[in-house]
Amino acid sequence: xxxxxxxxxxxxxxxxxxxxxxxxxxxxxxxxxxxxxxxxxxxxxxxxxxxxxxxxxxxxxxxxxxxxxxxxxxxxxxxxxxxxxxxxxxxxxxxxxxxxxxxxxxxxxxxxxxx
Amino acid sequence: xxxxxxxxxxxxxxxxxxxxxxxxxxxxxxxxxxxxxxxxxxxxxxxxxxxxxxxxxxxxxxxxxxxxxxxxxxxxxxxxxxxxxxxxxxxxxxxxxxxxxxxxxxxxxxxx
Numbered sequence: 001x002x003x004x005x006x007x008x009x010x011x012x013x014x015x016x017x018x019x020x021x022x023x024x025x026x027x028x029x030x031x032x033x034x035x036x037x038x039x040x041x042x043x044x045x046x047x048x049x050x051x052x053x054x055x056x057x058x059x060x061x062x063x064x065x066x067x068x069x070x071x072x073x074x075x076x077x078x079x080x081x082x083x084x085x086x087x088x089x090x091x092x093x094x095x096x097x098x099x100x101x102x103x104x105x106x107x108x109x110x111x112x113x114x115x
Numbered sequence: 116x117x118x119x120x121x122x123x124x125x126x127x128x129x130x131x132x133x134x135x136x137x138x139x140x141x142x143x144x145x146x147x148x149x150x151x152x153x154x155x156x157x158x159x160x161x162x163x164x165x166x167x168x169x170x171x172x173x174x175x176x177x178x179x180x181x182x183x184x185x186x187x188x189x190x191x192x193x194x195x196x197x198x199x200x201x202x203x204x205x206x207x208x209x210x211x212x213x214x215x216x217x218x219x220x221x222x223x224x225x226x227x
């Protein structure tokens with residue numbers, strides 16, 4: 001799992017807290033993604049960044065705020081979350097523009113619990 | 116709406132037997148399909164992919180079959196091993212850009 005790393009691996013936060021999830025890719029990729037994975041739903045795409053620019057916001061509530069300072073790092077800032085936001089948050093990266101640009105490499109995820 | 120769906124939520128298979136995981140898709144415009152494996156506590160891991168101009172592709176102990184006529188995708192695992200126990204997801208590229216849409220997943224349990 002050295003290709004895409006995520007920190008923290010586990011996070012418990014109250015509904016009034018502010019926290020951030022971090023993702024770093026060491027693969028030389030130029031596209032990064034945030035997904036939400038909950039127990040009863042398929043992987044849900046949240047955000048897509050291509051060359052540091054946000055190209056997709058899949059109707060995500062504003063209490064989730066992504067940031068992509070460079071092609072290797074991606075953050076997800078969290079504030080005033082709801083218990084239903086508890087899930088596994090996965091980061092992925094890919095090499096956009098390449099023949100196999102659809103192949104995404106995932107990190108291990110951050111298990112988030114909102115109390 | 117259009118979606119990628121899996122027929123079986125859980126598949127139990129005897130060690131050494133072959134496994135077949137099925138996936139249906141509804142968008143005939145999809146041109147790329149990929150299978151991921153997700154073990155407990157880990158992120159999804161790429162297994163194999165196939166483009167719509169192919170109907171079969173083989174990897175190490177895995178084969179993906181694509182039937183565009185009935186919009187069906189399958190993953191075959193030969194000689195299933197305990198380490199194959201995981202959740203398997205199919206995904207398709209059905210929109211412009213580098214986005215994948217994932218199915219619901221099938222859990223494979225390998226019995227010793």
